Amino acid sequence: MNSKQIPTDRWSGSVTLNDVARKAGVHPSTVSRALDPAKHLRVKESTRERIIEVADELGYRPDMVARGLKSGKTGTVGIVAADLGNTFVTPIIHGIAATLESSGLLPTIAESQDDHARMANILDHMLSRRVDGIVALAARAADRKVLESASQIAPIVLAGRPLDRTTLPQVVQDNEAGGRLAAEHLAALGHRRVAQLRGPDDVANFPRRAAGFTSVVDAMGLVEVTVPDRAERPVVEEGQRLMELLLETSIDLPTAVFAHNDLMAVGALAVLRQRSIRVPDDVSLVGYNDMPMAGHLTPPLTTVRYQSLEVGRRAGEMILGLLAGKPSENITLAPSLVSRGSSRRV
Amino acid sequence: MNSKQIPTDRWSGSVTLNDVARKAGVHPSTVSRALDPAKHLRVKESTRERIIEVADELGYRPDMVARGLKSGKTGTVGIVAADLGNTFVTPIIHGIAATLESSGLLPTIAESQDDHARMANILDHMLSRRVDGIVALAARAADRKVLESASQIAPIVLAGRPLDRTTLPQVVQDNEAGGRLAAEHLAALGHRRVAQLRGPDDVANFPRRAAGFTSVVDAMGLVEVTVPDRAERPVVEEGQRLMELLLETSIDLPTAVFAHNDLMAVGALAVLRQRSIRVPDDVSLVGYNDMPMAGHLTPPLTTVRYQSLEVGRRAGEMILGLLAGKPSENITLAPSLVSRGSSRRV
DNA sequence: ACAGTAGGTGCAACCGTTTGCAGGCGTGCT
DNA sequence: AGCACGCCTGCAAACGGTTGCACCTACTGT
Incomplete structure (x- = not known):
């Protein structure tokens, strides 16, 4: 359209409340009121119609920046x-x-x-x-x-x-409940030796999941094999690292692992597959979040659903x-x- | 100022350029200049220091809204x-x-x-x-x-x-190149009968991928089994639907399938697994995008990498x-x- | 010693809307 | 017939910064 215009001031073309007012032959404040659904009844029907007509004929688009300055919103x-x-x-x-x-x-x-x-x-x-x-x-x-x-x-x-x-x-x-759910599930399946791949402590979700899990472990007399570290961040790579750490440090492997989120579970899965440890035949794995892809992994991931x-x-x-x-x-x-x-x- | 105001107005407490100016004993415009890195040299060193000191003593935070109104940015x-x-x-x-x-x-x-x-x-x-x-x-x-x-x-x-x-x-x-890459890969592996699970036509990526793929199919004399529909949207469910459609409509199954994106490939994978058709033993599958989870699927997905x-x-x-x-x-x-x-x- | 200059600061207009206040006009009431 | 009231609209002051312009002071150069 205006191809010869200097590209600097694209806004020069934008139509303001004043433009509408001028063309409609009224004061800007009247336009403002006419266009504000909260108080457009205070403007005479016919005036408002004319204003609205002019407004979208000109393609008026309210400037939220200016409005924000005045109204704070x-x-x-x-x-x-x-x-x-x-x-x-x-x-x-x-x-x-x-x-x-x-x-x-x-x-x-x-x-x-x-x-x-x-x-x-x-x-x-x-x-x-x-x-x-x-x-x-x-x-x-x-x-x-x-x-x-x-x-x-x-x-x-x-x-x-x-x-x-x-x-x-x-x-x-309720992350504690989630942790309990995971532990109860594993206990119900007959697992006695379990482990957790923990997320970072400073994200409150994880200590709570851990606490819920451990509370059931204690209550039901299971054995928790401790992994001597926790993830820096709840991501795939850290899940891998912790899983490897678990495999290295524990003499007697747990039969089930609770990863504090699905991403870490994916990492664990990768390590296990690589070492030819079968899931779930050799070790059961439970994740957390039920992320969109969880059901499409192989095996499909058992997980605690977080209604994101x-x-x-x-x-x-x-x-x-x-x-x-x-x-x-x-x-x-x-x-x-x-x-x-x-x-x-x- | 208006201290008896209702606390609804959280902004009432916010400190403005004027507050800083008053406390520093200079004009607001001087403060503006002192704080603008582009022109703070035009303000005397000592004045600027004082202003800056007052500014962060008061916890001044520039109001981008007001600035935006004037500057347009x-x-x-x-x-x-x-x-x-x-x-x-x-x-x-x-x-x-x-x-x-x-x-x-x-x-x-x-x-x-x-x-x-x-x-x-x-x-x-x-x-x-x-x-x-x-x-x-x-x-x-x-x-x-x-x-x-x-x-x-x-x-x-x-x-x-x-x-x-x-x-x-x-x-x-270059989506055409991507489509060609997929086809060449399959051809190199000896596949002769292939098929595509197409994404929607109105997203230009997909017709281009299809064209690239088909061009190689033609050039190398392969056979493309056509799927009589395309995805409405490039998502898992549509991948499933198209894969099922392919299985239903084709007498002679292709030995390789090119899904127009990884999500659709995941859908296809689910259908194949459910029907006990093994990947890659019975049919090879190639996706597109190399999404973060692609390497962690089972089997890990062969795919065209999109450097997102x-x-x-x-x-x-x-x-x-x-x-x-x-x-x-x-x-x-x-x-x-x-x-x-x-x-x-x- | 004086004109010229440059550096530093203040002044005021402006960006596009909103809104309290005031005024004009027509209507209903007494 | 006069008064009060209500409806509709205009006026102008904000909102918080930015910026061209003017002004003053203190130099520099001759």
Whole structure:
């Protein structure tokens, strides 16, 4: 169209409230009111019709930036994830985004990479951009202070990863129950010697899973072979490393292994296959999260289901509620065990 | 100031440029200059030091919204993905985000769900928020017009999914070469009867992959068993459906199948396993994308590698370049074949 | 010693919307 | 017939920064 224009000022062409007002022969404030669904009744029917007609004839598009400056609301919600590559977080994000969409909000997403400095930096950026609220999926113990202080500026909800000793509202799963579920499942299959591949301690999910698991182990008199380390990050490579560590350090191998998430289970699976240790014939394996691909692995992975999508939805609703000024109540979802091919009776 | 205000207004406490100026005893414009790295040399050393000291004593955080209103730049880049659940897109996003980060930009992400209306809506929202640029990963043929028209307002680059007959800059992979690679691989293994599980026609990647594949099939005199449909969307379920369709409709089964992406390959794998058709013993399977989990499937999936991360990086750089006013040149990356366990000599 | 200059700072307009306040006009009521 | 009230619209001041311009001071050069 305007190909000879200097590309610098693309915005020069954008039509503003004033343009509409001028063309419709009214004052800008009238246009503003006519277009605001909350108060367009205060404008005479005929005027409003004319304005609306002119508005979309000109292709008027409200400038959220200007609106945000005046009103303080930008219609944007920040989401901080640890790592988009973890297929457990994408459903959460999906859930959040779907919920926000109904209110015309758009998510702004950043990855913390489980790095504290980065997390702090991201929060700063988001607040700088005046997000209306933030959903943190990446909370680690070390992040508590920055999150809490940021929450004085914009409401924050924790989703997927809880935090100990915080007043921040959270929607998470009962990880202890999940850990118990895994242990009870294995016990019911007759396993006596078990082991855990633990996720990092500073992500509250993992110690809780471990505690739940161990509580059942103790209660039922099973033996837990300890792996002398835990994952730095809950990823495939660390699952491999821990599995190898388990194989090296234990004289008497456990007959069942509980990996603290599916990604680590995948890593464990790879190591076992490579050493020709059959799953589930030689060792049963239970994962956690029920990530989308879990059922398609070979063998299909027995795992504790984390209703990621639901967590996302609830978190979205919670943010919406907070933005509307409603108080929030923590939400804890119940896990369930999905029994598939990677575990069997011994 | 208005201290008796209702605490609803969280922003009331935020410190502004004026607060800093007042406390430092200078004019707001001086503070603005002192804090702007591009022109802080125009402020006397000592003044600047004092200002900076006051600024972070007060915890001043620039308001990007206000800045954006005046300057037109919001420091935000929109990313439109079709579906975050597709593990092929997350590395792209990761790459984009990592590149943007170095310039202090933050991505705003939305999912189009491969729905045209939604795509149009998303673009509208993003432009409304004055994103500085947009990276579209979800382009379909039907979206061409809205994308092109949006690009008159903010620069847009296409990544991961090309578009036919467009002038929009794109960074993609040579899909025809990828299709050829798959066919050549199978031909080299001695396969004569082959088939394709095709992705949707309106996502340009897929027809190109099909064309590349078919060109080799023709050139080398192979036989292509046609599947009488294509996937609605490139997902697991559709892969299953097409695989079942193939099994039902073909009298003489092919010895090798080329799925247009890894997700569909996973679906095909599930169907084959369920019918006790062994992979690769009875039929070889080749996927596309080399998604993160591809090597961990059983059998590990032979696939055409799509350098998603690299595509993301390049797309990020391209946007950065466009924002800096540099012209852009299309980028086409070369695919490579990753031979793993799902294909074998016949 | 004086004009010229450059460095440092203040002034004020502006970016596009929102919103409290005020005013004009027509209507219903007494 | 006059008054009050309500509806509709205009006016102007914000919101928090940025930036061209003007101004002042203290140099430098001759």
